[in-house]
Each structure stands twice: as structure tokens, then as C-alpha cells.
Amino acid sequence: MDITIHASVLPHDDPDASLVFYRDVLGFEVRSDVGSGKMRWITVGPAGQPSTSLLLAPPAADPGITEAERRTVAEMMAKGTYGWILLATKDLDGTFARVQAGDTEVVQEPTQQPYGIRDCAFRDPAGNLVRIQELS
Secondary structure, three states: OOOOOOEEEEEOOOHHHHHHHHHHHOOOEEEEEEEEOOEEEEEEEOOOOOOOEEEEEOHHHOOOOOHHHHHHHHHHHHHOOOOEEEEEEOOHHHHHHHHHHOOOEEEEEEEEOOOOOEEEEEEOOOOOEEEEEEOO
């Protein structure tokens, strides 16, 4: 079987703030931005990797979600426990400095983990955990 990961999805509650974080702070390319107001679907991805994308989507857009589920999702997003993503870079210290300069909530400074990787963590504007590990 020949399967690749095309896109992964993270929720947003403020599309403009999410766009600034992923485009301006992380340096991702904007591949598409459709919808209006808070109901926008924004696809971003790392430069030079056109087949890998991240879709930033409004969590309330799913027509099958109940009002109680919407409240639960909103509560989890507010706590930062709903979505997360793991990224990788060859320059963890430089990337950390750039993201930290973007006035982003730092969860963990670059740290050597006991399981062998060195990484750091931030929260995006929607509260999603963004972990960045160092490639060797």
C-alpha cells in the first residue's frame, strides 16, 4: 500500500490569530483560506513540502456535533487539551527563539528528554499544544 499523510487538522477559534502564528511565526505557507469570519478553513504547510499540510478549522462547523459537544470542545480548547501537533527542525534553539519572540505562550523551553529527544513546546492561539523536536 502506498499511503501518505496529506493533512492533519487542528481547531481554531480565531482564524486571524492562528494565521499569524502559523504563517508569520512558524513560517508556514498559506495554501488556501476559504470561508469568512470565524468560519474559515485555512490550509498551511511548511515551505518546500507541498504534499504535507495542516488544516486549521472551526470546530463548530461539523453539522453532526451537538450543542453540548460544542461546549465540551470549547472548554477543552480553552484548557489546551483538545488538539496538538508534533513538528521537527534541525535548529531547535533558533526555532525556539523565533517562536518565543512571536509573543507565544511557552509551555517548555528546549529540554533533553529522558526518552532521547530534545524538544520544546508552545501553545498556538487556540490553545493547541505545539511540540517541536530537534532532528539529529
